[in-house]
Amino acid sequence: MVSVRTVQTAPFDGQKPGTSGLRKRVKVFQTPHYTENFIQSIFAAVPKPRTLVVGGDGRYLMTDVIQKIIRIGAANGVTHFIVGRNGILSTPAASCVIRKRAADGGIILTASHNPGGPQNDFGIKYNMSNGGPAPESVTDGIYKASLELKEYKEAEVSPVDLAALGIQKFDGFAVEIIDSVTDYVELTKEIFDFELIRKFRQQTPEFTLLFDGLNGVTGPYARRILVDELGFPESSLEQCTPLEDFGGGHPDPNLTYAHKLVERVAGEKISFGAASDGDGDRNMVLSHDWFVTPSDSVALIAHHAECIPYFKNKGVHGLARSMPTSCAIDRVAAAKGLQCYEVPTGWKFFGNLMDANKLSICGEESFGTGSDHIREKDGIWAIVAWLNIIAHQSQQKAKLVDVKHLMLDFFKTYGRNYFTRYDYEDVDSAGASKMMEQLRALKKQALESSDFGGFKVSHVDDFEYTDPIDASVTSKQGVRVIFADSSRIIFRLSGTGSQGATVRIYIERYDDKDVELDAQVALRPLVLAALEISKLEQFTGRKVPTVIT
Structure with missing residues (x-):
């Protein structure tokens, strides 16, 4: 067996994983023993994994940490590592591989949509054997282990060649380097009607597409699917080379940070624009004449689910949204006679419902959309779902049915849930906490x-969720102010940043008559109400949001 050395260490403060793992600045992870401690804490807390999937979004420090995971994992009984080539695995692809290969779990190295590079963010999260994020019972166990840790173990082996496809054998364990894209693309082809989309593209030359990978992990996946499989030209791709610092940008697919895409789509009158984030689990959809909110996106996909082969064959067992997400999908569920679940923010809550066969399509207003094909949100999945729907509706009506017309038809059926989100990033944590109190x-x-x-x-509360599957209770998930006409204002502190606090304010109003207003105009009275009720400027000193969605 391989030689193992034991390293003496001491606990670090603050190694409590959030909803998406442990996220800190790179320099924190570079502190001697810090990363090793957290990895050892994972192995101390989870059932001993024999087969482990490992990969990440390509950000700075990733390959160094993969080598540490292999050394520490091998010393803790892992016998088979499955690693994406060069360490690359999008978060959805990692979930896909865990499920397809029946792995015991996976470690994903990502800080999602947060900036990368030596001065920015890094993250580590553990996914379970179902392919989904670890539940609180596991993350609490990891944190408990981190507080008690006195040593970690490392196998004494030379670095693994992460670029060489195939199996590299060591004394007592093996590392299998796989193509990062193949398994995910094969699954995607089983879900959607690629032939229909290819035919639509060939017969509708006026339909143009632009995908922006924001120099994150999804570039290779988009190239294989959109260009190689569906036949869109290479010019349909922008910023599709994964870079350690995401090209100096902020890999978050919203109107602020994906401004290059927004400007090109508007200026070149592109029919369909899309973007994904650093690790590939988020998405944005727009056209030159319409921006699709994530809340509307998941609702529209649910409305048209029957044109997607996966749902036509399997059926739709239920719909769900995170609590802050607009209630548009609730209206679809009611019309189709389906159960619609309202859960806290965090994909793990959807996973429980999926594993119980109660949920098929779900989404979060934070640009996350997905289904039960895996147990993570999936940016490329959502984008191909839109292409499938556009192709199907255009075939049915014998003309191009574009993004705007799809949304207006949807609003004519259900009315419109006007929605916006104001993000105040990196505010003083103490002030933000006092505001929430x-x-x-x-x-x-x-x-x-x-x-x-x-x-x-008409109603004020702090959202609390009792999981219908395991009866676990999750509290303090956001203060809701609900009005008599069903309009809502929601206040939350986000757990996705690496320092400071992010205050998010969500504002929603329903209208079944006037559905083509500018959302910011329609919601202005509620925005002013939110600022008055929260006293945000008084508590945080911030007058304007960092991002408006």
Whole structure:
């Protein structure tokens, strides 16, 4: 057996994983023993994995950490590592590989949509054998182990060649380097009607596409699917080379950070624009004349699910959304006689429902959309779903049915849930926490006498979720102010940053008559109400948001 050495260490503060693992600045992970401690804590807390999938989004420090995972994993009983070539595996692809290869779990190296590079962010998260993020019971166990750790173990082996496809054997374990894209592409071809999309592309030359990978992990996946399989020209791709620092950009697919895509789509009158984030689990869809909110996107996919072979064959067992996501998908569920679940933010909550065969399509307003084909949100999946729907509807109507017309038809059927999100990033954590404390103390009676642009408060609470599968309770998930006409304002602190705090304010109003207003105009009275109720500027000193979605 391979020689193993034991390294003496001591616990570090703050190694508690959030909803998406442990995220810190690169320099924190470079602290001697810090990364090794956390990896050892994973192996101390989870059932001993024999087969482990490993990969990440290509950001700075990833390959160094993969070598550490192999050394520490081998010393803790892992006998088979499955690693993406050059370490690359998108988060959806990692989930796919875990499930396809019946692995015991996986370690994904990503800070998702956060910036990369030596001065920016890194992250480590553990996924279970179902391919989904570890539940709180496991992340709590990892944290507990990190507080008690006194040593970690490492196999004494030379570095693995991460570029060489095939199996590299060591004394007592093996490392299999796989093509990062193949398994995921094969699964995608089983889900969607590629032949229909190819035919649509050939017969509709006026339909143009532009995909922006934001120099994240999805570039190779987009190239294989959009260009090699579906036949779109290479010029349809932008920023599709994974870079350690994402080209100096912020790999978050929204109107602010994906501004190059937004400008090109508008300027060149492109029919269909799309982007994904650093690790490939988020997406944005737009056209030169319409921006699709993530809430509307998942609702529209659910509405048209029957034209996607996967759902036509398997059926749709239920729909779900995260609590802050607009209620548009609820209306689709009601029309189709389906159960619609409202869960806390975090894909693991969807995973429980999927494993119980109660959920097929779901989404989060934070640009995450997916289905039960894997147990992570999936940016490329959502984009191909849109192409499948556009191709099908265009075939049915014998003319191009573009993004705007799809959305307007949807609104004519269901009405429109106007929605926006205001993000205040890297604010003072103490001030943000005090703001949330005063919001949690709010009572409906205290707000009833106030007039918020004609909106009357009917309910105030702090969202709490009891999982219908395992009966676990998740509390303090966001303060909701709900108005008599079903409009909502929601306040949350985000757990996806590496430092400071991010305050998110979600604002929603339903209208079944006037569905073509500018969302910011339609929601302005509620935006002012949100700022008045929260006293955000007083607590944080911030006058304007970092990002408006």
